[in-house]
Structure formats: structure tokens, C-alpha cells
Amino acid sequence: MMRFLLILVTVLMLAPGLAQATFSICAIDPASGQSGVAVTTRVPFVGRAVPWARAGVGAVATQSWTVVEYGTDGLDLLEQGMAPMEVLDRLLADDEGRELRQLGMINMLGRSAAHTGAENGPWAGSRQGTNYTVQGNVLVGPEVIDAVAEQFELTEGTGMPLAERLILALEAGQSLGGDKRWGYLQSAALRVADPNDPGRGGDHLAVSIDVGEHEQPVAEMKRIYYTTARRLGYRSFAAVEGDDVVELKRMLHALGYWRAKMKSFPEAPEFDFPPEKMRSDPEGFQAYVADYRKEAEAYDKKWAAYDAEAMTAVDAFRKDHDLVFDGDPPGLVDERMVDALRADYYGWAALEAGTLEE
Secondary structure: OHHHHHHHHHHHHHOOOEEEOEEEEEEEEOOOOEEEEEEEEOOOOHHHOOEEEEOOOEEEEEEEEEOOHHHHHHHHHHHOOOOHHHHHHHHHOOOOOHHHEEEEEEEOOOOEEEEEOOOOOOOOEEEEEOOEEEEEOOEOOHHHHHHHHHHHHHOOOOOOOHHHHHHHHHHHHHHOOOEOOOOOOOEEEEEEEOOOOOOOOOOOEEEEEEEOOOOOHHHHHHHHHHHHOOOOOOOOEOOOEOHHHHHHHHHHHHOOOOOOOOOOOOOOOOOOOOOOHHHHOHHHHHHHHHHHHHHHHHHHHHHOEOOHHHHHHHHHHHHHOOOOOOOOOOOOEOHHHHHHHHHHHHHHHHHHHOOOOO
16 A cells, blocks of 8 residues: 555656645856756655756746646746746746646846746745745745745855755745645755756756655755765864865855965866867876866865864864863864854855845
8 A cells, every 4th residue: 555655646746737835946146157946845756846947047946736847948938038927927828727836937137037826725925036036835834935035145145055055045944834734755856057067968957956755855955965065064074184174264264263364265276178178189188187186186285184273273263152062172173163163154254245234
């Protein structure tokens, strides 16, 4: 019987016009040129139907009684230059089930639009703001949408990656109850498209994460993202080296704890060999790779090592934030330390960007 029910759920998830009570956010990052969409729901495998993003075009979420084709069709129309509201009108013009649908979309100009049909389950609605649109149905209330929007706005201009901003926005909505159908299977998904990142197979999806079913799908998506992107916070560490150490030093430098007199933190060397020349110029490619590795190794040796100087900065930060406890080893970077550092750093970044008042 249980096997039959799981098969039935899968069939329903793949059927046209499927029910997707959920909440999502579609957004762009003008600085990076990325577009993305994040979604969570109390139905399994949400990533197979709702979220759609295309590099240099925008993002679409098609939910409630979902017409999956609205994802690709919507992006096609956006790519042709149609405004999001015009795209919605075109898609829904001949749709007899339009009052059951919910869609959100955004283009690379930051113009967004959403449709919530009158027959969506309560609570249902949307909210648009600078570079985003949030939409949801069968929620515990409008506070879910507001929490998602306000969290996303809070990280505007901080330099935080779009993927992380989307995850944290969903997390804020989930913390207030999210989809009100308690007891159902849960899932989450994230897509971020980047014209400067070929992705895998040329799809230009810089980030693509699916949590098909999990008790805490947004938290699991966050864990996967931090781990696979090697973001600060995915591990506790002592004497190590790597990209997360660079991130740690960058934050401590900005806050005045590490080499405060240094004007700016140096950027890592970029790998920018033209992909189309990898086959046509294999010798040039091999030479470029060799030179790049030398530059990267030199950079890592100077900036990516968790050395005594960085440990001293960490200890000073921990002391200033009342995070020194008996038994802690010198230079401990744990979850409490990372949470405090993120809060200070992104608060500082928002002030620098002028999006937050002192």
C-alpha cells in the first residue's frame, strides 16, 4: 500500500495541472548578472515543476495547479523582450483554469509580475520589490510572504551571493510557518542562472539544488549549498587552508580585526580561458592552466592559510562578542562564531552600500 501511495504521488507530481501549494521567490542580482528562483512546499520533488531560470533572461515560478510548460514558455517570451505582465497575460489568455494558477516572474531589468488566481487556497498572494517577486498559496498567512521579502531586501547590496540570499529568504518564511499543510511530505529547490558560468553541459545554471523530500527541506538545501560552494560555516576548522579561510579573512579585514591597515582585500586569480578554445588550442589551454595553477597556489599560500595571524584575529573577535568559553582551543571557528561574524559583516556591508541606517 505504501509503495502504491509513493508511486501515486510521483505520478501526480509529473502530471499537467498538478497542485503545488507553496511559496517561492524569483529575483535577479544586477551586479553579477544572475537570475534565480527558490521554492519550498509540502509536496515532494518541487524542483521538477515549479522553478525555472535562464541566463541573461530572468526567472519564473509556476505553481498552485501548475502548468509546467509555463516555465519554459514564460522564459521564451521574456527572452523575446516582452514585459513580465505582458507574458502573464499571454500565457493565461486562453487558460480556462487561470483562477487556479499562481505564477511569478522577473526579467533582467528587475521588472517583475505575479498572478494569483481567485481559486487559490487561502492564504494566497504575492509581493514585489526591487529586483524580486515573492508568491505563495495555502500559507499560514501573509506574514510568510512579508518575511521572505524583508529578508531578501535586508541583504541587498551586501555582496552576498544570490543563491545564499534566496535560501535565507525562504528560511525566513519557513520559520513563520510557511505552507500550512502540516504532516505532508516536504521539498525545496533552487536554480541560479549565470551568463558568465557555463554550468554543466552548457545550461548556465551556476547553482541547481533539489531536496526531493526532507523533514527540513530549506535547512537541508542551505547545508548542501554551504558545503558544495565551500561557503564559510560549512565546517568548523583550526589549522587548515582553503576558500573558506579566504572568506573568513576578508570578513575579519572588513571589520578591522585582521590587517586593518591594508586598503583592500586582494581578489583571487580568475580562470577565464575562452571555453571555445579548449579544443581548438589544446597547447595554449595547457599552458594557461599551468600558469593559472601557479598564480592560484601563490594566492592560496599568501591568503588562504589559517595561520597564527588569522587565529589571533578570530580570538579577538570571539572575545569582543563574548564567545570565549573554557575548553575552547585557540582560533576556534565554530557555528556560534560564524553566525556572529556573518551578522556583523553583512550589517557592515549594508551600511557601506547605503541600504541600512546606523
